[in-house]
Amino acid sequence: MRTIARHGFARTTMAHVAKAAGLSQGIVNFYFKTKEALLYETLEHLADEYGSLLQRALDKAGPDPVAALDAMIETDLGPDACTPTKSAVWLAFWAESRGRPKYRQLCRELAETYHRQVTGLCGRLAKRGGTEGLDVETIARSFNALVDGLWVDLATDPQSFDRERAKHACRAYFAGFFPAEFGPLLARARDGHRRAG
Amino acid sequence: MRTIARHGFARTTMAHVAKAAGLSQGIVNFYFKTKEALLYETLEHLADEYGSLLQRALDKAGPDPVAALDAMIETDLGPDACTPTKSAVWLAFWAESRGRPKYRQLCRELAETYHRQVTGLCGRLAKRGGTEGLDVETIARSFNALVDGLWVDLATDPQSFDRERAKHACRAYFAGFFPAEFGPLLARARDGHRRAG
Amino acid sequence: MRTIARHGFARTTMAHVAKAAGLSQGIVNFYFKTKEALLYETLEHLADEYGSLLQRALDKAGPDPVAALDAMIETDLGPDACTPTKSAVWLAFWAESRGRPKYRQLCRELAETYHRQVTGLCGRLAKRGGTEGLDVETIARSFNALVDGLWVDLATDPQSFDRERAKHACRAYFAGFFPAEFGPLLARARDGHRRAG
Amino acid sequence: MRTIARHGFARTTMAHVAKAAGLSQGIVNFYFKTKEALLYETLEHLADEYGSLLQRALDKAGPDPVAALDAMIETDLGPDACTPTKSAVWLAFWAESRGRPKYRQLCRELAETYHRQVTGLCGRLAKRGGTEGLDVETIARSFNALVDGLWVDLATDPQSFDRERAKHACRAYFAGFFPAEFGPLLARARDGHRRAG
DNA sequence: AATGAATGAGGGTTCATTCAT
DNA sequence: CATGAATGAACCCTCATTCAT
Numbered sequence: 001m002r003t004i005a006r007h008g009f010a011r012t013t014m015a016h017v018a019k020a021a022g023l024s025q026g027i028v029n030f031y032f033k034t035k036e037a038l039l040y041e042t043l044e045h046l047a048d049e050y051g052s053l054l055q056r057a058l059d060k061a062g063p064d065p066v067a068a069l070d071a072m073i074e075t076d077l078g079p080d081a082c083t084p085t086k087s088a089v090w091l092a093f094w095a096e097s098r099g100r101p102k103y104r105q106l107c108r109e110l111a112e113t114y115h116r117q118v119t120g121l122c123g124r125l126a127k128r129g130g131t132e133g134l135d136v137e138t139i140a141r142s143f144n145a146l147v148d149g150l151w152v153d154l155a156t157d158p159q160s161f162d163r164e165r166a167k168h169a170c171r172a173y174f175a176g177f178f179p180a181e182f183g184p185l186l187a188r189a190r191d192g193h194r195r196a197g
Numbered sequence: 198m199r200t201i202a203r204h205g206f207a208r209t210t211m212a213h214v215a216k217a218a219g220l221s222q223g224i225v226n227f228y229f230k231t232k233e234a235l236l237y238e239t240l241e242h243l244a245d246e247y248g249s250l251l252q253r254a255l256d257k258a259g260p261d262p263v264a265a266l267d268a269m270i271e272t273d274l275g276p277d278a279c280t281p282t283k284s285a286v287w288l289a290f291w292a293e294s295r296g297r298p299k300y301r302q303l304c305r306e307l308a309e310t311y312h313r314q315v316t317g318l319c320g321r322l323a324k325r326g327g328t329e330g331l332d333v334e335t336i337a338r339s340f341n342a343l344v345d346g347l348w349v350d351l352a353t354d355p356q357s358f359d360r361e362r363a364k365h366a367c368r369a370y371f372a373g374f375f376p377a378e379f380g381p382l383l384a385r386a387r388d389g390h391r392r393a394g
Numbered sequence: 395m396r397t398i399a400r401h402g403f404a405r406t407t408m409a410h411v412a413k414a415a416g417l418s419q420g421i422v423n424f425y426f427k428t429k430e431a432l433l434y435e436t437l438e439h440l441a442d443e444y445g446s447l448l449q450r451a452l453d454k455a456g457p458d459p460v461a462a463l464d465a466m467i468e469t470d471l472g473p474d475a476c477t478p479t480k481s482a483v484w485l486a487f488w489a490e491s492r493g494r495p496k497y498r499q500l501c502r503e504l505a506e507t508y509h510r511q512v513t514g515l516c517g518r519l520a521k522r523g524g525t526e527g528l529d530v531e532t533i534a535r536s537f538n539a540l541v542d543g544l545w546v547d548l549a550t551d552p553q554s555f556d557r558e559r560a561k562h563a564c565r566a567y568f569a570g571f572f573p574a575e576f577g578p579l580l581a582r583a584r585d586g587h588r589r590a591g
Numbered sequence: 592m593r594t595i596a597r598h599g600f601a602r603t604t605m606a607h608v609a610k611a612a613g614l615s616q617g618i619v620n621f622y623f624k625t626k627e628a629l630l631y632e633t634l635e636h637l638a639d640e641y642g643s644l645l646q647r648a649l650d651k652a653g654p655d656p657v658a659a660l661d662a663m664i665e666t667d668l669g670p671d672a673c674t675p676t677k678s679a680v681w682l683a684f685w686a687e688s689r690g691r692p693k694y695r696q697l698c699r700e701l702a703e704t705y706h707r708q709v710t711g712l713c714g715r716l717a718k719r720g721g722t723e724g725l726d727v728e729t730i731a732r733s734f735n736a737l738v739d740g741l742w743v744d745l746a747t748d749p750q751s752f753d754r755e756r757a758k759h760a761c762r763a764y765f766a767g768f769f770p771a772e773f774g775p776l777l778a779r780a781r782d783g784h785r786r787a788g
Numbered sequence: 789a790a791t792g793a794a795t796g797a798g799g800g801t802t803c804a805t806t807c808a809t
Numbered sequence: 810c811a812t813g814a815a816t817g818a819a820c821c822c823t824c825a826t827t828c829a830t
Binding site: 399400401402403404405482485486488489490491492493494498501502505509532533535536538539540541542543544545546547549550551554555559560562563566567569570571 | 596597598599600601602679682683685686687688689690691695698699702706726729730732733735736737738739740741742743744746747748751752756757759760763764766767768
């Protein structure tokens with residue numbers, strides 16, 4: 001992952017990877033069989049890790065949709081899932097997933113799962129707030145896009161942004177649709193900043 | 198661009214490009230001197246085209262910040278700037294821009310210009326609405342992220358989304374911060390859909 | 395073929411082949427796509443060449459079975475089909491054909507065709523001579539084995555043998571079963587030797 | 592030997608050999624020092640085994656040249672020396688012996704010994720039969736070739752042939768030169784077949 | 789004595805680049 | 810200008826060999 005993040009996908013060679021890992025090329029190939037296999041297992045590892053981070057966060061958040069959505073935000077932009085390296089690697093795989101069916105499938109499955117969860121949570125939120133008219137499908141997809149975009153921006157220009165402001169942006173995004181629920185969260189975060197600053 | 202979109206950056210070869218363009222390999226190299234140069238000129242072309250599309254749209258929109266922001270949305274997600282091929286190519290360059298300073302610089306300049314424009318427009322909007330307390334900096338960066346993310350999602354899964362819904366999502370995003378200004382736009386779009394449907 | 399004959403199959407590298415042909419490795423791979431393909435095409439070339447040599451000889455020999463069999467001997471051990479290089483290459487392919495179905499198939503087809511022809515000719519000879527009791531099937535297979543063995547010996551030790559004596563051995567072999575037909579041929583060859591020596 | 596027979600010489604790896612023998616790769620290298628050494632010792636083993644089989648058969652056959660030659664036939668095509676595996680390995684070594692002086696030397700020595708014995712026996716037979724005019728040198732070399740060819744054919748296509756018919760072919764070969772001596776052998780074998788069938 | 793993880797040289801192959809035509 | 814055959818560096822991968830355990 002470090003090698004992909006540093007050199008880019010196209011310039012990632014087995015020699016780079018082996019040297020970065022402090023291993024010989026022979027043994028890397030012995031374990032991973034193939035460069036393609038190594039790359040795919042990297043993607044799998046990334047997806048698995050992300051999946052379990054998210055699951056753990058959701059379990060901890062409990063049944064409340066606001067808490068759950070906030071947990072997703074905290075996970076997506078937390079220090080474990082959203083490092084400069086990892087976001088760069090995700091970006092690389094997204095870019096390369098066109099024309100590589102295996103990558104595409106895995107990415108899409110993850111995105112679909114994510115989308116279903118967000119849609120479900122937003123749906124419950126809309127029902128509770130009496131705003132069933134909202135297009136939760138689009139809200140969810142756009143939230144996904146927002147997070148993806150934040151990752152892209154963090155990957156391409158880590159200076160432009162910090163993770164806390166990114167989280168704030170996500171909360172502000174939800175506050176636009178669910179002011180009653182996410183307004184307080186926003187305010188609390190703002191006060192936190194004021195106290196911290 | 199078609200070749201990058203189809204095969205991915207890492208698997209794009211001069212032979213592919215030449216064949217796709219109906220040219221001999223020799224002449225492609227004669228004109229572009231180098232693969233690296235061809236790729237860079239591709240990025241420049243993409244950036245120039247996008248820049249002029251945006252400029253034209255802004256000129257046409259006039260001085261009103263709402264109209265200008267909406268023009269940006271229309272451009273970013275319009276049929277000229279946001280084709281499946283182009284979004285895929287942007288994605289590829291973003292991914293590869295780490296570790297390639299020339300790409301990085303060009304991408305960053307474009308993003309900075311864009312960011313300045315959005316920030317300016319949002320600032321005027323905030324002033325006009327009497328909501329100077331808004332963090333226009335973050336609003337602008339997040340809008341950028343949202344558009345980037347929508348491009349990513351359109352590039353990786355064209356089915357998940359259509360451009361009209363993406364535009365709607367952008368307007369909804371702004372409506373969260375500037376309800377008075379973007380609310381009517383949203384409503385109009387919604388009515389348009391109703392009439393059309 | 396020269397490289398296989400010189401270094402053996404196992405030590406034949408593309409670098410050897412390219413250097414022996416006075417070409418770069420790149421262009422060899424460009425033309426043959428694959429080492430495996432190059433080897434297979436070599437076998438095909440060898441088989442085609444042998445097939446057409448044999449066919450031409452048989453056409454020239456006419457319908458007489460003795461003349462035809464003698465033409466086969468002349469071809470198999472003639473200067474075109476039976477060079478040190480070619481016999482070595484045949485030997486290499488025979489050895490490697492176990493475990494390489496494609497080689498095996500081609501070799502077997504050629505052998506089967508050959509066997510059918512020899513069996514047919516011997517059958518006509520046996521009928522003509524009133525010795526229908528002969529096991530022409532085995533006679534033909536053994537003749538095939540004899541020729542193969544002569545090739546092997548010529549390949550492994552070119553000094554041990556010359557082609558003329560090998561031909562003589564083949565005629566002597568047939569003379570054992572068809573003395574009336576092949577006896578004169580033997581005698582003529584012997585006289586030829588006497589005159590020549 | 593099993594590995595060479597199955598995969599061919601070129602594709603025989605130390606890993607294959609070790610696995611087939613149920614040993615670790617380390618210990619195989621420890622005992623044989625080198626792949627080259629292992630291969631050479633394999634050839635030596637094969638040659639030694641063949642040599643002692645032949646010697647034992649000749650000892651048992653006694654001084655009669657016909658019995659001795661028949662013993663050679665029985666050995667060469669008997670169940671101990673002529674298994675599918677062994678004939679395949681011989682073929683592999685013959686093929687590879689070009690360009691490997693050590694193999695070549697060993698193969699040639701064996702062939703020379705064999706040739707001397709056959710020549711001697713045929714010479715005694717010719718003298719006894721009053722046919723000193725025969726070219727025993729060529730008869731012997733051709734017999735060797737015949738046996739080699741039978742091995743090749745058995746190695747490349749075990750179905751085409753069985754060992755009994757191969758033996759018969761050898762006897763028929765000798766019967767062509769020494770009808771008085773090998774005719775009865777042939778007849779006996781034929782009767783044996785009849786009784787058996 | 790025995791293992792198997794580890795090494796690294798060398799193989800086949802790809803592909804950006806050059807150049808005679 | 811244009812071609813495409815030709816080059817060679819660099820890639821991925823295999824595998825004989827070594828060595829700590």
